[in-house]
Amino acid sequence: MRLIIISFLIFLANTTSARSTQSDKKAIIVFERLFSKLSNLETISYNYYRGLNYFSENYHRETEGNIFIDFRSKDSALGFRYQVENKDLKAVYNGAETFFLNKNDTTIKVSFKAQIGVVESLPLLTNSIITLKKALPKILTDSEVVKKLADTTINAKSYYLASFVLQNKKLNNLGDYSPITLKRDFLYKIVIDKSTFLPLHIIQTNSAEPKDYVLTSFSNLKSNINQLRENSWYYSTYIRDFKPSSDKKVTLIEINAAAPDWEANNINKNETISLAKLKGKVVLLEFWIKNCGYCIGAIPELNSLIEKYNGSNNFNVIGINRHDRQEDINFFYVKNKPKFNTVSDSNGNIATAYGVNGFPTIVLIDKNGIVIYAGNFDKKVLDGLLKTVLE
Numbered sequence: 001m002r003l004i005i006i007s008f009l010i011f012l013a014n015t016t017s018a019r020s021t022q023s024d025k026k027a028i029i030v031f032e033r034l035f036s037k038l039s040n041l042e043t044i045s046y047n048y049y050r051g052l053n054y055f056s057e058n059y060h061r062e063t064e065g066n067i068f069i070d071f072r073s074k075d076s077a078l079g080f081r082y083q084v085e086n087k088d089l090k091a092v093y094n095g096a097e098t099f100f101l102n103k104n105d106t107t108i109k110v111s112f113k114a115q116i117g118v119v120e121s122l123p124l125l126t127n128s129i130i131t132l133k134k135a136l137p138k139i140l141t142d143s144e145v146v147k148k149l150a151d152t153t154i155n156a157k158s159y160y161l162a163s164f165v166l167q168n169k170k171l172n173n174l175g176d177y178s179p180i181t182l183k184r185d186f187l188y189k190i191v192i193d194k195s196t197f198l199p200l201h202i203i204q205t206n207s208a209e210p211k212d213y214v215l216t217s218f219s220n221l222k223s224n225i226n227q228l229r230e231n232s233w234y235y236s237t238y239i240r241d242f243k244p245s246s247d248k249k250v251t252l253i254e255i256n257a258a259a260p261d262w263e264a265n266n267i268n269k270n271e272t273i274s275l276a277k278l279k280g281k282v283v284l285l286e287f288w289i290k291n292c293g294y295c296i297g298a299i300p301e302l303n304s305l306i307e308k309y310n311g312s313n314n315f316n317v318i319g320i321n322r323h324d325r326q327e328d329i330n331f332f333y334v335k336n337k338p339k340f341n342t343v344s345d346s347n348g349n350i351a352t353a354y355g356v357n358g359f360p361t362i363v364l365i366d367k368n369g370i371v372i373y374a375g376n377f378d379k380k381v382l383d384g385l386l387k388t389v390l391e
Contacts, residue, residue, distance in 0.1 A: 027149035028140065030162050030192065035136040037197040038129065042224050043070050048084075048124055049217040056209040058331040059291055065124045068228055077115050078174075083228065084124040091122060094233040101238060107245035108238055116174065125173045127202045127216040132190070134175025139164055152191065159200070160192040170204070184208040198223070252355040252374050259283075259365045260353040264320075264343035267329050273318060273343050280367055282389050284317045284382070286340075287351060287361040290324045290332045295360045298377045303339045305382065312390050314367065320345050322359065 045068045052061045065086035073081045073095045083092045090101040098118050099110045111118060119125055139145050145164050152161040169177040170186040180186075184206045191201040198221050204214040231237045253259070263274035275283065286302060288295040302317060309315045319342030321329055329342065345351055354363055354374075364373035364382060366389050373385055 023143075023145075023147040024149045027147040027162055027164075030149055030160050031136060031140055031147060031164075033197050034132070034162070034190075034192055034199065035140065038133040038136070041069075041133075042072050043068070043226055044129060044221065044223045045069075045225065045227065046129070046218045046221040048128070049215075049219070050123070050126060051215045053215070054209070054212045054291075056212050057291060057335075058328060063123050067124060067128065069129060070226075078119065080130065081233065082119075082125070082130075083232065084122060086124065091118075091124075092233060093118070097235070099235045099238075101242055102245065105245075106242050108235070108242035109245040110235055120173045122173065127171070127204060127214065128173065129199070129218065131171055131173055131175045132199060132202075135171050136175075138175070138177070154191070158194060160194055161189055162192055163187060163189045170206075182208065196221075250352075250355050250357040252361070253353075253363060253371055255371055255374060257371050259363070259369050259371050260350075262350045262353065264345060264350065267321065267326060267342050267344050268333070269341070273341065275365070275369070278316055278318075279369065281314045281316050282367055282386065283365045284315075284386075285320055285354070285363040285365070286317065286377070287320045287322065287345075287354070287356045287359055287363075288342075289322050289359045290328045292359045294377070296336055298360050299336045299338050301377065301379045303337075305379065305386065306339045308383075309386055309390060315386070315390060316340075318343060320350055322346075322348065322351055322356075 045066070048063075048065045048067050050063045052059065052063075054060070063086070065084055068083045070081040071079070073079070077095075078093070081093055081095050083090065085091075088103055090103070092099055092101075093115060097110055097112050098115060099108055101108050119130075125131070139147070145166060147162070147164045149163075150161045152159050164187075166177065166186045166188070168183055168185075169179045171188070172178045187205045187207070189203040189205075190199050191203075192199055198218070200218055202214075202216040204216075206212065259275060261275045263272055263276075265271075266273050284302075284305075286295075286298065288298075306315075306317055317340035319338060319340055321342050322345050324332070326344075329344075332338075333342075343350075351357070354361075356363075360377050362373065362375060362377050362382065363371060364385055366372050372389065373382065
C-alpha cells in the first residue's frame with residue numbers, strides 16, 4: 001500500500017504544469033479551509049515520513065518518527081509544545097525548555113536557548129503540520145505567491161491537490177520564508193483529504209533540478225486527543241534511565257600551532273598520503289562533505305588557486321572527506337571535478353585533531369608545518385597568504 005502511494009506521489013512530484021501568474025480562486029478557498037482546520041486544532045498526533053530524493057546529487061535519505069503537538073500552550077515562546085520521537089531520539093519542548101533523549105547512548109541534554117533555533121534544526125519538523133499552520137497566513141495574503149488547485153486520486157479515493165510557488169525562497173520549519181541565493185522557484189504540492197481537510201502529503205520540488213523532490217507524509221492523524229502522560233513533558237521523569245550528556249566543545253586549531261600529523265588513504269589512488277610526506281611544502285587542507293553547497297561552491301575557486309600556483313612544486317591541496325561513501329565521493333568528483341586529491345577521514349580522527357566541526361573548513365600550513373590560517377573558505381585571504389609563503 002505505502003509503495004503504491006509513494007510511487008504515485010513521485011509521479012506528482014515530477015509532473016509540472018505551465019507557469020501561470022494568476023492564482024486559482026478555488027485554490028484560495030481550499031487553502032483557507034485548510035488553515036481554518038489547522039487553526040482550530042488543540043492537539044494533533046501523527047506518524048511522520050520524509051524522503052529526500054536529490055537525484056542531481058545522487059542522494060537519498062529517509063526520516064520517520066512520531067509527532068505530538070499541543071497548540072493549547074499560549075504562554076510559551078512558540079505558542080505550542082511538542083514531543084517528537086523516532087528509534088534514535090526523543091525531543092520534548094514543554095513551553096520553557098527543550099530536552100533531548102539520545103536512545104543510543106542513553107544520555108539526556110537540556111537546552112534553555114532560543115527555542116526558534118531548536119525547532120528550525122529538527123528534521124522531524126521539516127515541512128510539518130507546524131510549518132503549514134504558520135505559513136498559510138502569509139501564503140494566502142501574498143499576491144506574488146501563485147496558488148493552484150486540482151483533483152487527484154490515490155487508491156481510488158479523490159483528494160485535493162493544492163499547490164503554491166515561492167520565487168527564490170522556501171519555507172523553514174516555522175513557516176517563514178528563507179531566501180535562496182540561487183535563482184529558482186520552489187513548488188509545494190499538498191494532498192488534502194476532502195472530508196477532514198487535513199494534509200496527507202507535501203511534495204516539494206524546485207525549478208533548477210525538477211527531478212529532485214522532498215516527500216513528506218502524515219499518517220494515522222489524530223486530532224484533539226490528549227493521550228500523553230503529563231509527566232512525559234518533564235526532564236525529571238527521565239533522569240533515572242538517562243544520564244546527562246557531556247558536551248565537549250570543539251575548538252578549531254589556532255594559528256601558529258603545529259599542525260598534527262596524519263596518514264590516510266587517497267580515495268583516488270591506491271596509496272596513502274600523510275602530512276609528514278609533504279614536509280617542506282605549503283599544504284592547504286579542505287575538510288568537506290558531499291552534501292554541502294558551500295563545499296561545492298568552493299571547488300572552482302580552489303581549482304583556480306591550484307592553476308595559479310601550478311608552477312610551484314611546493315604547494316599541495318588535499319581534500320579531507322569526513323564520512324561519505326566511496327561511491328558518493330566518486331559521484332562528487334565526476335560532477336564537480338576538483339583538481340586535488342582527497343583522503344578519507346571516516347573515523348573522524350583528522351577532523352578531531354584539527355578541531356573541525358563544520359564544512360568546508362580550510363587549514364593552511366606553511367613549509368615548517370605551522371598553521372597560518374584556519375577558518376572558512378576565503379579565496380582573497382588565501383591568495384594573499386599563498387603569495388607570501390610561496391615566494
